[in-house]
Amino acid sequence: MPDATTTLGGIGHSVKRKEDPRFLRGLGKYIDDVKLPGMLFMDIVRSPHAHARILSIDSSEALKVPGVVAVVTGKELEAAGLHWMPTLMSDTQMVLPTDRVCYQSQEVACVLAEDRYAAADGAAAVQVEYEALPPILDPIKALEPDAPLVRPDKDKKSNHIWHWEVGDREATQRAFDASDVVVAQDIYIPRIHVASIETCGCVASMDRVSGKLTVWMTTQAPHAIRTVFSLVSKIPEHKIRVISPDIGGGFGGKVPVYPGYVCAVVAALVTGRPVKWIEDRSENLQADSFARDYHIHAELAADNNGKMQGLRIKTIADHGYADAAANPSKFPAGLFSICTGSYDMPNAHVEVDGVYTNKPPGGIAYRCSFRVTEAVHTIERMVDSLALKLNMDPAELRSKNFIHPEQFPYRSALGWEYDSGNYQAALDKAKAMIGYDDLRREQVEKRARGELMGIGISTFTEIVGAGPSHTFDILGIKMFDSAEIRVHPTGSAIVRIGVQTQGQGHETTFAQIVAEELGLPVDNIEVEHGDTDTAPYGLGTYASRSTPTAGAATAMAARKIREKAMHLAAHLLEVSVDDLEWKDYQFQVRGAPERFKTMADLAFAAYTNHPQGMEAGLEAVCYYDPPNLTFPFGAYIAVVDIDRGTGEVKVRRFVAVDDCGTVINPMIVEGQVHGGLTMGLAPALYEQIWYDEAGNIHGGTLMDYLVPTAMETPRWETDRTVTPSPHHPLGAKGVGESATVGAPPAIVNAVVDALSHLEVTHLDIPITPPRLWRLLQEKGVAL
């Protein structure tokens, strides 16, 4: 028989996801399911060139296509001052160009038609005359003094966007001078794409009677988008409603505002008819924001015993033709400065330079809160390089340098205050699960037989939960988050949150938080989000911030309700509030537990029997500004075998021990980790977007952008340790992106480990079979 807490479904229960019945039955409501009377469809004409002057755009043939209603070009938008728009990093980006295109697949014109097919035919009939210009694709060359300008529209006559540095340069230099060993490495982390199942799109509709603009759109941050739309269009904010319906994966790619959204909104305003725009797969892969593209040079100094003394990193960040990342304005390189990792690093200095090139806007946080993936990859690779140089076991070297539990809260050399951690416990667990010592023995035997087997470790620290608002913002809007709870008279409740699920299961986990705090069964609690007319203002979901921010807001709003309910209970039980205690999910009279009131009793009383002088109703709202970020962590160990005949890397085993503090729903957390591990495997072995010399994209279709399928994905072995966050009301830390951050270096370290006896010290990702096979040939071990 289920006990009371199981029925309640509070924190720690693997409650089945409330949203799954609709998803599994194909009853989710995505953008493309929105159909309005009189709706027009929009398609986009895109540039075949990476860099070109536009000589002319001729729409006459397109307008003859049956069903085509209008063609919109940059010239039309220019007349309304809408041909440029701000990016979320306060840079500027073209909505539609008037004279130049800056990357292949850039939007050039929009065609509006009665149906999608007519719009596509119309787009194919628009004739654009270009004069091709040489593209600038290499960010290092783009920094040379005589390099042609990607952005001649800017005052600064250079392709350099910004310089950012943190840490103590001189102290780090002194640490390097005094150290016994230094390892140095160039690391390239290539462009990749979020490749979410659902592409981007929107439906924009202007109600001429009410004067209200409604935009259904694939956005991870509906409120922030509403504010930006209002500021740019001058439409009063209360006359704009942004609705994010079900979203088929976001991963950061649905945070930026793309030109297609703006064109659809403008078209709806001008034509007076609803307008739908849905990207196809190639458009999504070729023109939406990209992640990574970091050219890193890292150096790590240590003494002969392996104690780390200093870390120094210089990075060139390729942002494409516009800096359209979604980083807080104080952190143009995001949270890259978490790069000292889980280690007690006394000195560090980091520099990053942002650069323009003729590629689509890049730099979004792709399942990594603001460049944490790049930071973790760098430090975890450097630790292994150091272990190799010192001929020390990489697990032992890590243990020697971990920040110890008693050092928390720990201030890193680059300024972060880590909230809590127990790195050795996680590594010990992972080693025990995988049988580390046996594997090392097996490796020695296999190596003697000429077989290539490697073991790779990653003991990463994440940083998630943006705010706090004093340091974090999006375009000046401070980062906090919110929840509003209304308990109905019959004891059910509705929870509205300022974050926006894209598959993470918020409708379940946020209900569990309320169930735990109020003692109402999870089945009686409904969670709503993604509608700016109903949800409280929030900054949206990305970078695993939902649980640390809106999760905390939900707990705090529930606690406000519990406080009021306590006064109601005192009134009904005719005792003082001091005589009451909250126990077993009800208010009991101390020493007389048979006298109690449940939350359902109190909800009814709040509307029917509240005392004189007390407001009716039982509801609360909380805007939660976290005092700090949360610092989840993990210890991952991968075992790989390399096929000497093909260069294929086979991940034989992968153990992931994660720690995200208090776990709200263990099943959902496990699912998040499984998904994240697969998204970590992807860039390590398969995924890359690259450009040839003419600026043509490679990886712009799913034929050549190799998203791993179930066939390539190994069986993940997961477990956890629990080190609660001391400042989060529930002790919870975010988890969504941990595995994406932690997995790639574990796999790369394993491959390098398999080849370390052949003087291989580093491999850039993705480690594809052709690349590896060539290396095996060079080393004389290919079959």
Ligand code: CDP
């Ligand atoms: O912001 P996002 O939802 O992507 O990331 P998250 O806060 O890490 O949460 C991902 C999912 O895991 C949500 O459904 C969370 O409520 C759940 N979760 C959990 O059950 N326990 C945690 N300690 C952290 C997240």
